[in-house]
Amino acid sequence: MNRTPIDPRVGIGHVHLKVSDLERSIQFYRDVLGFELMQRFGDSAAFLSAGGYHHQIGLNTWESLGANPPPRHATGLFHTAILYPDRSTLADALRRLRNAGIPLDGAADHGVSEALYLRDPDQNGVELYRDRPKDEWPRNADGSLAMFTRPLDLRKLLDEK
Known part of the structure; x- marks a missing residue:
């Protein structure tokens, strides 16, 4: 097993979330938190950023349109x-x-x-x-x-x- 540390310049670039209602999520991340909507693909995906970057937050309904949130006591993103x-x-x-x-x-x-x-x-x-x-x-x-x-x-x- 390689135990050499990862290069310290490595970072996590963005998060892409499955959402049930794209417009509602855009309103939260754009209108409440203040991210800028960079690009939108109809009612299925949107990309938001701070400072004009291509995106820090991706939102999509590809597998989750109208879906319920995952149960609290399940694996997944904390x-x-x-x-x-x-x-x-x-x-x-x-x-x-x-x-x-x-x-x-x-x-x-x-x-x-x-x-x-x-x-x-x-x-x-x-x-x-x-x-x-x-x-x-x-x-x-x-x-x-x-x-x-x-x-x-x-x-x-x-x-x-």
């Missing part, structure tokens, strides 16, 4: 994590959710990051988060990460400009 560049943009995301009446499943401070957890219209898990700078990450005496899960103060987050 959540899609969307990285925000800083605390103020994460605060903006929280304001957008509140203005749209989208409830949170939770909000956590993990030491290395701050995160908001919610569900999209098809009950897919979504994490909106920002990373702290690496030099602020909590570490054990041996230098390994010492991540934790504590409540995130949403009032304090909303104070960000």
